[in-house]
Amino acid sequence: MAPFTFPVRIYYEDTDSGGVVYYANYLKFMERARTEWLRSIGFEQDALIEELGVIFAVRSVTIDYNAPARFNDQLEVVTTLLKQGRASLHLLQEIHRKGEETVLCAGTAKIASLHAESFRPTPMPETLFQVIKNLS
């Protein structure tokens, strides 16, 4: 798939007294970007849960912090699909300042498709699977 780019503005809530973005908050930005990527291809997660009985859960994350973001920075989260399974997605998510190439932090996330009641792994809806498969 073509990378999906999502903008994130840094507010005071995102920073810590070290003067930089608090390290856990990049995971929030990554999750926002995944939500907006799904929305951009036609899938709302509340509808996925209520109508199709599927919820996505994060199985694992790796993240490398290369350089800090700061208050008021305008960032972009660039999301790329690394691998698609029937019940899983593996994504690369890189964050940089808008207009700059330096990757401030780079994360990967393995996402599992779960049955919304039992929380057991279940294939994602076929329509969603096909839409993602056919992303160019």
Added chain:
Amino acid sequence: MAPFTFPVRIYYEDTDSGGVVYYANYLKFMERARTEWLRSIGFEQDALIEELGVIFAVRSVTIDYNAPARFNDQLEVVTTLLKQGRASLHLLQEIHRKGEETVLCAGTAKIASLHAESFRPTPMPETLFQVIKNLS
């Protein structure tokens, strides 16, 4: 009731790039203290929801910020009951550094007792009402 005192340590997550505790986070500390106050008088909120069908919701908050807390501070949240209704509680919550008298911030919270399904106001369980009423 005698004031209920709950300790809060300030970690990086609580601070912002202004070098102080982010203003919204004091509401987290106030909520932790309310949870621990209820626990201290014998009521767990998950049991209240599941067994008694009652959930507490915040109706309104006022908060005055007098002086900032900082990374690594050891704070105390002192909670006092201002008024008890059948389906409501009005609490004063003051935050100071341990061993110091200066009130860093002072908040009030109006809490409503709601039916856990309908979210309509409902009297709190009689046992809880009586326990709170008899606090000296």
Added chain:
Amino acid sequence: MAPFTFPVRIYYEDTDSGGVVYYANYLKFMERARTEWLRSIGFEQDALIEELGVIFAVRSVTIDYNAPARFNDQLEVVTTLLKQGRASLHLLQEIHRKGEETVLCAGTAKIASLHAESFRPTPMPETLFQVIKNLS
């Protein structure tokens, strides 16, 4: 001044296990909206601190929670100036779902202009004072 409207999308990070937006997080949305309001009239807060030596701090907040927002909601924060002083601003900030009139929560915030080093009250920069005064 004309009300300033700022959009906020609700992500998982904003919600709690009650199924609604966690009560402290509305203060984050209010702060984002204030930051964007200042930006919209030409003032970046990092420049205010570094170039003009002024930082804004919240002195007090009141907030009434009328109805809950939920995951995936598209909200708007509508900010109105209630009163302008030489070293203070008093703002009303109302939050509703986009396209709906019901106010989910309504807050007020008193903001003080402080010297960025001493943290003592100081008049806001004259240019900023005039720009706000002349907002129609």
Added chain:
Amino acid sequence: MAPFTFPVRIYYEDTDSGGVVYYANYLKFMERARTEWLRSIGFEQDALIEELGVIFAVRSVTIDYNAPARFNDQLEVVTTLLKQGRASLHLLQEIHRKGEETVLCAGTAKIASLHAESFRPTPMPETLFQVIKNLS
């Protein structure tokens, strides 16, 4: 070193509308545990910065989410030193419910010792290095 165990209670602030602890928040618990581990061996991070000119920064994190924690859970973060360098620490941090063996999530964190002004890697203070080295 002997594992260092730090308790964490789950409050509403930690959960999301999926009914479980929001995935980024485990990084907060890990950071709290690292802070308390340093405190337990005699080092306060604000003193490290101000007196010794050293700040710790997270270089990378891996985290596996095996099972969810929920509201009101009493967790423990168990921290073990994997490797010690002159300017780095590599830690394993496992989280489980108190009294249960199941690891809910397991993370590793690479921490760098930085000069507090330049943010360049710098050896940690010799006293701290020796204290950690001599932990049994």
